[in-house]
Amino acid sequence: MTTLSPLPYETPTTADDLEVMREQLGRDMRGVVSIARRCSCGRPAVVRTAPRLEDGTPFPSSLYLTLPWLTLELSRLEATGLMAELTEQLAQDEALSSAYRAAHERYLARREELGDAEEVHHVSAGGMPTRVKCFHALAGQALAEGPGVNPIADLVLPRIDGAGELRCRCGDAPAEQAETR
Ligand SMILES: [Zn+2]
Incomplete structure (x- = not known):
């Protein structure tokens, strides 16, 4: 089993966090272990x-x-069709595709720190290791691990104002509009 350095931004979950996540998602978040990354507002x-x-x-x-x-x-x-574009780029760019595969392996190793579910043993998230199917999952990994881990999310996040450093924009979007996962 691979030993990874600790997640750089991970903090314990508080009762307030569970309440805020219920607001954010419109339902209870299940299986919570910790908060891997926080908005700059906390x-x-x-x-x-x-x-x-x-x-x-x-x-x-x-x-x-x-x-x-x-x-x-x-x-x-x-x-916008950016996922198909990036999937295409993965097929053509060997350095990008090997970095993406490494992100997939890291995702699995990180999850294994918490236990195993054999049904999803080789399944990571977001389409990894060869396709781009969900930016939310890839961004989740990139924001939790920091830059240089998920090469596709590292291309996508800079396109969004404030995303890389999680500058707070929590006033922007009413929660119900964000239910489009
Ligand atoms: Zn915020």
């Missing part, structure tokens, strides 16, 4: 979840973006 931005929920359901997306304004911006970018 609200949860990426939540780290267990590979298996309390009821036994496997939950492969272990670095889950909860921040409504960023969720909305990423959905807008997904609607």
Whole structure:
């Protein structure tokens, strides 16, 4: 089993965080382990979840973006056809595709720190290792791990004002508009 350095921004979950995530998502966030990254205002931005929920359901997306304004911006970018463009780029650029594969392996190793769910053993998130299918999942990993880990998210996040450093835009988007995952 690979030993990884600790997630750089990870902090414990408070009762307030659970309440804020309920507002952000419009439902209870399940399987919460910790807050992997916070908005600059302190609200949860990426939540780290267990590979298996309390009821036994496997939950492969272990670095889950909860921040409504960023969720909305990423959905807008997904609607532009950028995912197909980047998938194409992966097929043609060997350095990019090997870095993306490394991000996939890291995603699995990171999740394995929390336990195993054999049904999703080789499944990471967001289309990794060969396709780009969900910017939210890729951004979740990139924001939790820091730059230089997920090369596709590192190309996508700079297109969104304030995303890289999570400058607070929590006043921007009403939660109900962000329910487009
Ligand atoms: Zn904020």
